[in-house]
Amino acid sequence: MDDIKEGIKYIFQTRNEATMCISGSGHAGMEAALCNLLEDGDVILFGSTGIWGHRAAEMAKRYGGDVRFVESRFGRSLNLDEIEFAFEGHKPAVFFLAQGDSSTGVMQTQLKEIGEICRKYNCLFVVDTVASLGGTEFYMDRWQVDVTYTGSQKVLGAPPGITPISFSKRAMKHIVSRKSKVKVYYFDATLVGQYWNCFGGSRIYHHTISSTLLYGLREALAQICAQGLQAVIKRHQQCSDRLQHGLSELGLEMFVPNVAVRLPTVNTVKIPVGVDWRKVADYTMRKYV
Amino acid sequence: MDDIKEGIKYIFQTRNEATMCISGSGHAGMEAALCNLLEDGDVILFGSTGIWGHRAAEMAKRYGGDVRFVESRFGRSLNLDEIEFAFEGHKPAVFFLAQGDSSTGVMQTQLKEIGEICRKYNCLFVVDTVASLGGTEFYMDRWQVDVTYTGSQKVLGAPPGITPISFSKRAMKHIVSRKSKVKVYYFDATLVGQYWNCFGGSRIYHHTISSTLLYGLREALAQICAQGLQAVIKRHQQCSDRLQHGLSELGLEMFVPNVAVRLPTVNTVKIPVGVDWRKVADYTMRKYV
Numbered sequence: 001m002d003d004i005k006e007g008i009k010y011i012f013q014t015r016n017e018a019t020m021c022i023s024g025s026g027h028a029g030m031e032a033a034l035c036n037l038l039e040d041g042d043v044i045l046f047g048s049t050g051i052w053g054h055r056a057a058e059m060a061k062r063y064g065g066d067v068r069f070v071e072s073r074f075g076r077s078l079n080l081d082e083i084e085f086a087f088e089g090h091k092p093a094v095f096f097l098a099q100g101d102s103s104t105g106v107m108q109t110q111l112k113e114i115g116e117i118c119r120k121y122n123c124l125f126v127v128d129t130v131a132s133l134g135g136t137e138f139y140m141d142r143w144q145v146d147v148t149y150t151g152s153q154k155v156l157g158a159p160p161g162i163t164p165i166s167f168s169k170r171a172m173k174h175i176v177s178r179k180s181k182v183k184v185y186y187f188d189a190t191l192v193g194q195y196w197n198c199f200g201g202s203r204i205y206h207h208t209i210s211s212t213l214l215y216g217l218r219e220a221l222a223q224i225c226a227q228g229l230q231a232v233i234k235r236h237q238q239c240s241d242r243l244q245h246g247l248s249e250l251g252l253e254m255f256v257p258n259v260a261v262r263l264p265t266v267n268t269v270k271i272p273v274g275v276d277w278r279k280v281a282d283y284t285m286r287k288y289v
Numbered sequence: 290m291d292d293i294k295e296g297i298k299y300i301f302q303t304r305n306e307a308t309m310c311i312s313g314s315g316h317a318g319m320e321a322a323l324c325n326l327l328e329d330g331d332v333i334l335f336g337s338t339g340i341w342g343h344r345a346a347e348m349a350k351r352y353g354g355d356v357r358f359v360e361s362r363f364g365r366s367l368n369l370d371e372i373e374f375a376f377e378g379h380k381p382a383v384f385f386l387a388q389g390d391s392s393t394g395v396m397q398t399q400l401k402e403i404g405e406i407c408r409k410y411n412c413l414f415v416v417d418t419v420a421s422l423g424g425t426e427f428y429m430d431r432w433q434v435d436v437t438y439t440g441s442q443k444v445l446g447a448p449p450g451i452t453p454i455s456f457s458k459r460a461m462k463h464i465v466s467r468k469s470k471v472k473v474y475y476f477d478a479t480l481v482g483q484y485w486n487c488f489g490g491s492r493i494y495h496h497t498i499s500s501t502l503l504y505g506l507r508e509a510l511a512q513i514c515a516q517g518l519q520a521v522i523k524r525h526q527q528c529s530d531r532l533q534h535g536l537s538e539l540g541l542e543m544f545v546p547n548v549a550v551r552l553p554t555v556n557t558v559k560i561p562v563g564v565d566w567r568k569v570a571d572y573t574m575r576k577y578v
Contacts, residue, residue, distance in 0.1 A: 023313055023314050023317070023450060024312055024313045024317065024475065024496075025312050025475075025496040025497045025498065025499070026496070026497060027474070027475050027495070027496035027497075028312070028313065028475050028496070031473060031474065031475045035473075055474075058474055059473075059474045059475075061470075062470050062471070062472045062473065062474060063472065151497070153497060159499055159500065159501045159502075160497045160498065160499045160500070161312060161450055161451075161498070161499030161501070161502055162450075181350070181351050182351070183351045183352065183472055183473075184320060184324075184348075184351065184472075184473055185316070185320065185344075185347055185348045185351060186313065186314075186316050186317050186320045186348075206316070207313075207314040207315070207316035207317070208314045208315060208316075208440070208442060208449045209314065209449065209450070210314070210448055210449045210450030210499075210502065211448065211449070212448045212450070212501060212502070212505070213448075213450055213499065213501070213502070216501070
């Protein structure tokens with residue numbers, strides 16, 4: 001578990017001591033990020049570039065969060081003016097954003113500048129990197145991200161069912177000074193963190209972790225470390241570039257018009273007018289999955 | 290997933306359509322049972338024969354439950370009079386009980402009669418079978434249990450990280466007519482049930498399930514089915530009997546005085562007066578784990 005912790009710190013580019021795994025899928029990481037930060041009535045702003053902001057908002061509402069949105073136009077990312085305007089209007093305690101939205105293939109760039117806006121407005125910054133981490137750059141500490149999590153079965157290539165997550169010092173300070181307890185014992189960052197021995201002292205039992213998933217994740221992290229994060233990111237970008245080039249040669253158009261905000265890990269393609277998209281989806285699912 | 294569903298119905302001895310898995314450890318099953326049934330202010334009574342009632346109560350409080358206890362004396366199970374007396378006093382909406390408490394080795398018998406008390410008082414009946422299922426008899430439908438879950442890595446012998454759970458028709462009726470949404474999206478029985486195709490229609494994506502854990506659980510269930518539940522239970526009882534006999538020949542005493550309420554899957558032994566229990570625990574952990 002200590003090796004895994006070090007590996008996660010590397011992939012998130014963080015020194016946060018509260019770096020651990022949630023024993024559940026990526027959705028459980030989303031739950032953990034939200035339920036640790038939110039108390040009843042807290043305003044939480046969701047930056048939306050596809051469906052994932054809405055999925056997270058559905059969870060936040062159940063935790064008693066006062067949910068607001070700032071939405072990009074279809075196939076586009078959010079710009080800093082839109083975000084800052086929303087901060088002025090909503091004064092959120094927490095801002096949530098998916099770096100990559102797999103439903104649209106949009107990548108949200110300028111996370112560093114968004115991190116600065118969050119500090120300016122004294123807001124906690126949560127970034128979902130499930131579909132993006134390892135395929136594009138991400139610097140948790142440098143970009144002042146307070147909570148992030150990723151999917152084990154995406155770029156990492158480990159089995160699904162275990163979710164790396166990290167909380168900044170600022171996030172942990174917020175969590176330990178909550179007025180109410182975190183609503184879900186299973187996701188409580190202070191308890192799970194003790195289990196992962198994040199805070200010194202001894203390891204305290206919290207739940208029975210899956211040994212098979214731990215070994216799988218440890219191996220996947222070791223492979224990423226051996227190749228180096230930069231090399232892995234470069235490879236994903238090159239594959240995406242080649243795919244985009246080939247698609248364009250076939251006369252197909254990408255869903256995301258701006259090349260700079262195309263997610264290299266999920267390449268979304270427009271179905272030409274007159275073609276039945278359902279048939280295309282059925283065919284590709286049958287032939288390639 | 291359909292094979293697994295059938296296997297779980299067999300081990301729980303139920304025909305409940307809302308039979309599925311939670312993607313998480315046994316603790317996640319406990320969370321799922323509680324957060325689906327409880328709304329803010331609901332009175333929930335915990336029958337306690339060790340630490341597990343208290344662990345569950347800690348979760349229930351976080352979900353806004355009004356938590357009450359009926360506690361057995363150390364090393365003993367609860368009797369029907371104690372339970373009915375507590376029902377009269379507390380009028381609970383939900384009653385929670387661990388069939389086997391691994392912290393004491395106590396088995397709670399008379400679940401059939403307790404199920405009848407629950408019906409009489411119009412109370413939902415939750416039974417934790419994490420430490421007991423497969424080692425002793427359990428009949429979900431016959432005993433009128435409304436929610437039960439078990440641990441994959443105990444008697445089933447599958448890897449940990451996935452948790453079989455089943456909701457009665459009565460429990461599901463209660464869940465769909467809640468005033469507020471279930472607080473945890475990840476554990477919501479109606480959503481997870483749709484993912485497991487419990488209610489007919491089509492399978493709706495909820496989260497990415499662990500394929501490795503599914504295959505492990507499917508194989509473990511197939512082995513139990515091949516041997517037959519009765520044979521597995523008998524084998525566990527015989528092993529426990531032999532162990533108890535050997536311990537008694539060594540002059541050691543069991544922690545649970547009444548033979549009939551000793552859990553066959555977790556055998557707890559008294560440390561003789563004058564012996565340092567910490568040294569015994571350290572030695573056994575070093576030598577046998």
